[in-house]
Amino acid sequence: MVDAGKLFIGGSRKPDDSFKEAEYLDLKFGNRHGLITGATGTGKTVTLQVLAEEFSAAGVPVFCSDIKGDLSGIAAMGEPKDFLLKRAEQIQYADYDFTKFPVMFWDLYGEKGHRVRATIxxxxxxxxxxxxxxxxxxxxxxxxxxxxxxxxxxxxxxxxxxxxxxxxxxxxxxxxxxxxxxxxxxxxxxxxxxxxxxxxxxxxxxxxEPALQISDIMRIAPDGRGMISVLAADKLMMNPRLYATFLLWMLSELFEELPEVGDPEKPKLVFFFDEAHLLFSEAPKVLLERVEQVVRLIRSKGVGVYFVTQNPLDVPETVLAQLGNRVQHALRAYTPREQKAVKTAADTFRANPDFKTDEAITQLGTGEALVSTLEGKGAPSMVERTLIRPPSARIGPLSEPERSQIMNMSPVAGVYDRDLDRxxxxxxxxxxxxxxxxxxxxxxxxxxxxxxxxxxxxxxxxxxxxxxxxxxxxxxxxxxxxxxxxxxxxxxxxxxxxxxxxxxxxxxxxxxxxxxxxxxxxx
Structure with missing residues (x-):
């Protein structure tokens, strides 16, 4: 089922409830940015993990934040649990196997990863x-x-x-x-x-100092897979403004340091911005304008930015227009704002005659999503009701000894762990x-x-x-x-x-x- 140059996302549900077709993200459109949305508990984190695994396997470095600690399991071998095997069988994922991925852990506080610093x-x-x-x-x-x-x-x-x-x-x-x-x-x-x-x-x-070198989050593992940088953000989220500002600084550094590459065959880096609403909440107009500018221009540097949030209304329209790859998990429609969010999400998809998009959004089950990606000459594909494939790595957090072992074997072990004060x-x-x-x-x-x-x-x-x-x-x-x-x-x-x-x-x-x-x- 794995197709060269494409990332397998899951199987699309047909009117007869079968899953005969696979849904892919074309690797050459991986730098066209994306959006993962859905209510709490609908499967956004697992979708993020699946995409990170796919990009890594294709040789693309990944940076993502781990809000609850669950994403750290991507560094450990997956386990053949019944519900995972059943999901693979449902979508006819014949190549499904279990593995672990090359990971570097980072932490602003230096507790659950290598220290991350920037200068004033x-x-x-x-x-x-x-x-x-x-x-x-x-x-x-x-x-x-x-x-x-x-x-x-x-x-x-x-x-x-x-x-x-x-x-x-x-x-x-x-x-x-x-x-x-x-x-x-x-x-x-x-x-x-x-x-x-x-x-x-x-x-x-x-x-x-030492300040983070952008090249260290763009490493390729010896086996050719992209290194996945996981930022421990559970403690950092206690100060959401610092969290959002730090990730925005990283985007600006990527834009400033990386050369122009146009549209490469695959991205140079994929950046997942979880809890993206924190970036735009109460942000002044000048900052929103510059975020829009960075998102629009960083694509030519070979960097794909994927915003992860609960509600599509969390992202300004000017930024939303730049996000061509969409994964929409279930939304609830109990309040007027939630109903507006459902309509906004439905209107951003290319309609599928087999179902009504706005109705499908409220009916999706856990691990199921509406998926539309860029295809052909960069046009969005018809939206499909998709069952997301099961991850190959572990679902759930690592133990502290496992995390420490991975940090000790990291290619940047000892580089950022001591303060410099020149x-x-x-x-x-x-x-x-x-x-x-x-x-x-x-x-x-x-x-x-x-x-x-x-x-x-x-x-x-x-x-x-x-x-x-x-x-x-x-x-x-x-x-x-x-x-x-x-x-x-x-x-x-x-x-x-x-x-x-x-x-x-x-x-x-x-x-x-x-x-x-x-x-x-x-x-």
Missing amino acids: AEMGPLLLARLMDASDAQEGVLNIAFKIADQGGLPLLDLKDLQALLNYMGEHASEISTQFGFVSKASVGSLQRGLLTLEQQGAIHFFG ESAFEILTARAKKAADAEAAKRQPEEAPAEDNSAAGRWSLPGFGDAQDEPATKPAAKGRSGYQRETVIEAAMKSAARSVASSVANQIGRALVRGILGSLKR
């Missing part, structure tokens, strides 16, 4: 603003903070780096407002409180403040003047703040607007040479700051 710079101001539920004024302050970090060569890696920079901006709000635009101390204070809230919610585990904005600004204090003390006690500081922290200055203005050597030292002692011509020459080096570093930091399409696109 990679996240970008827009996603950070979304994460902190910042106002427009506060988002503007964040944009200025990133500009200052770029211009001053301040690496923003973790929360304490951004906290230190915001503290600096609060102390120099008037000077910054003159050069970059109005910065109020109230907005800075609100952002600092937002960062404190993020820290208490566990975001401190996410921001830092010199960044926090250390540079702390050292700068100490240097200023020492300089002030030296004016009172010249004989105890501190030695010249040639570190990055000692060299750092932001042009236009009155911190590095040249004065003739014959004039006595004077204070600039910020209160720091001005330097001599010789000191200025030395710092000018140092700044030429720092400028190169700043350019590299700047390139890092525009990583992530959602944080770098201009409005």
Whole structure:
């Protein structure tokens, strides 16, 4: 029954209740995105597992989140249970067998998988603003903070780096407002409180180094199957905004890093976005526009995005229009909104004369779905009432010893499990403040003047703040607007040479700051 270049989904039910035809997803249309919807308990997770198995077997890497822990069983051998064998017999799945798949486990908290991190710079101001539920004024302050970090060569890696920079901006709000635009101390204070809230919610585990390399979730196993990356999200779902923002960051990183490939014979990666309603819930218009843009354009990078949610109304129409492969499990129609959802779902399918789509949606059994995929030249196939094939791997969670064994054998074992804390904005600004204090003390006690500081922290200055203005050597030292002692011509020459080096570093930091399409696109 397995057809080369196609992924077997299940058997379609005919009017005589037989299952004589198989339903496939053409592999070359796997990057055209998809939608899996249905009420709780109708079989969405099993459908996700089946598609992940099929893509992996075809040599396509997969990334998916495990909301309840059930999906972890994909790493273990399936068991020949009666209901699975009966399902295979019903749909005439003669090639059905049991196997396990190559899996890497990930976890933002490092408890049930390898640690996943991103730097503040990679996240970008827009996603950070979304994460902190910042106002427009506060988002503007964040944009200025990133500009200052770029211009001053301040690496923003973790929360304490951004906290230190915001503290600096609060102390120099008037000077910054003159050069970059109005910065109020109230907005800075609100952002600092937002960062404190993020820290208490566990975001401190996410921001830092080593940052996740996108290539590590696009691995191919030695046997040619695609590696399945499973994100442990049961604890992460306690902070749904962090969960949605993290997955959106991953999409933006994929878009930014992967080259254009057009329409390949098979996807480079398939990305399953479970609980997709969290992404769109209360999202500002600018963010929805950029999500739509990423979904529309990432297809040409060879990435297929599959949204998994309960209700098709959870996905905006502009995004829904990009999803060509549809799997619709049963919906209930007890309330007006549920009735509208049924009608919306029915209207998105190409009608089948054998049944009424809106009626079928409410009559589907567990493990049964309406399926329509792209075929031919990319047109949607006629909707079919389909019994989803049984998974080949285990249905249900792994035990802790099984999970630990798989993690120890992972190709990235030990790579992400230790924190790195190199010199960044926090250390540079702390050292700068100490240097200023020492300089002030030296004016009172010249004989105890501190030695010249040639570190990055000692060299750092932001042009236009009155911190590095040249004065003739014959004039006595004077204070600039910020209160720091001005330097001599010789000191200025030395710092000018140092700044030429720092400028190169700043350019590299700047390139890092525009990583992530959602944080770098201009409005």
